[in-house]
Amino acid sequence: MTNSLLALTTLADPTRRLIFQRLATGPQPVGALARDLPVSRPAVSQHLAVLKSAGLVTDRAEGSRRIYRIDPHGLATIRIWLDQFWSVSLQNYADEFSQDEEAAP
Amino acid sequence: MTNSLLALTTLADPTRRLIFQRLATGPQPVGALARDLPVSRPAVSQHLAVLKSAGLVTDRAEGSRRIYRIDPHGLATIRIWLDQFWSVSLQNYADEFSQDEEAAP
DNA sequence: ACTTACGGTAAGTTATGACTAACAGCTTAC
DNA sequence: GTAAGCTGTTAGTCATAACTTACCGTAAGT
Numbered sequence: 001m002t003n004s005l006l007a008l009t010t011l012a013d014p015t016r017r018l019i020f021q022r023l024a025t026g027p028q029p030v031g032a033l034a035r036d037l038p039v040s041r042p043a044v045s046q047h048l049a050v051l052k053s054a055g056l057v058t059d060r061a062e063g064s065r066r067i068y069r070i071d072p073h074g075l076a077t078i079r080i081w082l083d084q085f086w087s088v089s090l091q092n093y094a095d096e097f098s099q100d101e102e103a104a105p
Numbered sequence: 106m107t108n109s110l111l112a113l114t115t116l117a118d119p120t121r122r123l124i125f126q127r128l129a130t131g132p133q134p135v136g137a138l139a140r141d142l143p144v145s146r147p148a149v150s151q152h153l154a155v156l157k158s159a160g161l162v163t164d165r166a167e168g169s170r171r172i173y174r175i176d177p178h179g180l181a182t183i184r185i186w187l188d189q190f191w192s193v194s195l196q197n198y199a200d201e202f203s204q205d206e207e208a209a210p
Numbered sequence: 211a212c213t214t215a216c217g218g219t220a221a222g223t224t225a226t227g228a229c230t231a232a233c234a235g236c237t238t239a240c
Numbered sequence: 241g242t243a244a245g246c247t248g249t250t251a252g253t254c255a256t257a258a259c260t261t262a263c264c265g266t267a268a269g270t
Contacts, residue, residue, distance in 0.1 A: 005122070009117045011113060012114045013257090013258080021190075029217090030216075030218090031216060031217080039259070039260090040259075040260060041216090042218080043258070043259055043260075045218055045219085049218085063216090063268070064215070064217080064268060065216060066217065070190065070194040071194065079191075082180060082187075084129070085180060086180060088129045088175065089129075089180055090177055118227090118228075134247090136245090144229070145230060145231085146246090146247080147230070147231085147232095147249085148230075150247065150248060150249085151248090154248080168237065169245065169246050170245095171247065171248090211270105212269105213268105214267105214270095215266105215267085215269095217265090217266085217267105218263105218264085218265085218266105219262105219265100220261105220264100222259105222260090222261090223259085224257100225256105225259100226255105227255095227256090228254090229252105229254085230252090230254105231251090231252090232249100232250085232251085234249075235246105235248080236246085236247085236248100237244105237246080237247105238243105238244090238245080239242105240243075
């Protein structure tokens, strides 16, 4: 049900995280991204395609350039999935400490 | 520099997500986890070691068994990293609908 | 028209890691 | 004591995907 989680697996790659963080400073074309990254331009293009299919970025043609920007949808799916464990994990964490103090509330 | 993000890359593996989700129902020993998973017990043990090093689970010896439970620390690091983009992404999303407005001064 | 800049696609190589099988250590039961 | 159960570790295999080089199409400039 919750599986695949394309957005999460997509951001697992360090290069894609670099691209994503770079886009957080504002929408940019592919070439500008590739210039400041340690990989070739085709690599960036491939990563952007993956990010797009995961709902993490959107693209828009502007003349001969293609502008990419962050899409909140992908981030939302990750957040929702994480929140599923948040309350449970905090409860388990509380239980771990209350073991010594069961008798004295 | 938030890079590496062990917790995020760790949860990118579908088998590890299965183990993690299983632990969300409560602390369990390794054997119980392996019984309901499509992989061997050593595989589960290896995955648990990775989850532990990422701060996503903690373990505690109980007789001859080892009980694993969810650790909120790993989840927290992911949440903090995501929040870094949350406001930015929503802003970009809003800009996409307000369309133009690059007004000349 | 040609030329240059920008970007996506194909093919091929390589490295990472997920998995199984076999072994070793430790704990409880007999 | 020995045996049986539970777990971690090692060695080795195999599949996935990240990357580069080369190529092709398109848009703007000369």
